[in-house]
Amino acid sequence: MHYNGQGLEHEAEVVNNQQLSPRYCRLTLRCSSVAEAAKPGQFVNLLSGQYLRRPLAVATVDDDLFTVGIEIKGEGTRELSRLAPGETVNILGPLGHGYTLEGAEQLLVVGGGTGIFPLQHVLQKARAAGVPTLACFGFRSRQESFLLDELEEQSDELVVTSDLGDLGISGTVLRGLEALWDSGRIRTGCRILCCGPKPMMRSVAAFAAGRELACEVSLEEHMACGVGLCLTCVCKTRNPETEAGYRYSRSCLEGPVFAATDVIWD
Ligand SMILES: Cc1cc2nc3c(=O)[nH]c(=O)nc-3n(C[C@H](O)[C@H](O)[C@H](O)COP(=O)(O)OP(=O)(O)OC[C@H]3O[C@@H](n4cnc5c(N)ncnc54)[C@H](O)[C@@H]3O)c2cc1C
Ligand code: FES
Incomplete structure (x- = not known):
């Protein structure tokens, strides 16, 4: 899928890769579009060798740089944790509602x-x-x-x-x-x-x-497209206007941040 029409797809340069603890690391990425536009709570969706992109929150921002912290969970995060300074990574973002x-x-x-x-x-x-x-x-x-x-x-x-x-x-x-x-x-x-x-x-x-x-x-639900198209990430949120009292919200688009009173925790 190509996202350039939305101005969301970028090649970010890896500037640093810092080990934080045995299972955690942090990448510093250069991408002025994301660094300038990202609001707290928004995320980027990173391409790895895996079929689907992997969502990671924007952690800190400094000029044209931003960081993402990674906990190594499976193959996608393992591959991302091995990125070395000088390499580039394809990202979509900033995404979501912060x-x-x-x-x-x-x-x-x-x-x-x-x-x-x-x-x-x-x-x-x-x-x-x-x-x-x-x-x-x-x-x-x-x-x-x-x-x-x-x-x-x-x-x-x-x-x-x-x-x-x-x-x-x-x-x-x-x-x-x-x-x-x-x-x-x-x-x-x-x-x-x-x-x-x-x-x-x-x-x-x-x-x-x-x-x-x-x-x-x-709500860090499992995600796929990250831009509201595939419905992988839906979660139940309160909505008094529907007969059932709730609706399904896409956590990549209407979220990932929600008012706690709107979330149905089941
Ligand atoms: C909006 C958002 C922001 C996120 N921010 C960060 C972040 O800043 N740093 C970070 O390390 N991770 C973050 N995550 C979680 C991260 O995206 C997943 O851990 C990652 O996609 C797993 O990919 P994998 O290939 O390594 O593991 P997989 O092989 O896909 O899965 C390995 C294990 O991780 C579990 N897992 C997969 N996706 C998620 C998820 N979304 N939440 C919880 N468990 C999951 C799987 O169920 C499985 O048990 C975020 C997720 C979302 C939706
Ligand atoms: S991840 Fe595709 S709609 Fe949210």
């Missing part, structure tokens, strides 16, 4: 695993706009953590949790959120922006609802 930063008095980003990457872009933009930020990031263990110094620098205040209890607060990000809430650091008018495994996002959405905080989540 997070809402406007109008929040404070932003609280909550992420786990690869969900941390798009939230870095939120932190970058929030700082540029002068919006105060809190960050709560969960890792499995100290050994599997990454970018701690950078995340600390990017957020006004960072809370880290680990499942194994050897880094920060022991437990899931929920424990971190409760600590932030109990100490009064989450202000009225704070908006939670979340990305990570579905069970985590579901419990963060419940945390937000219980405290009347606005919350947006990024």
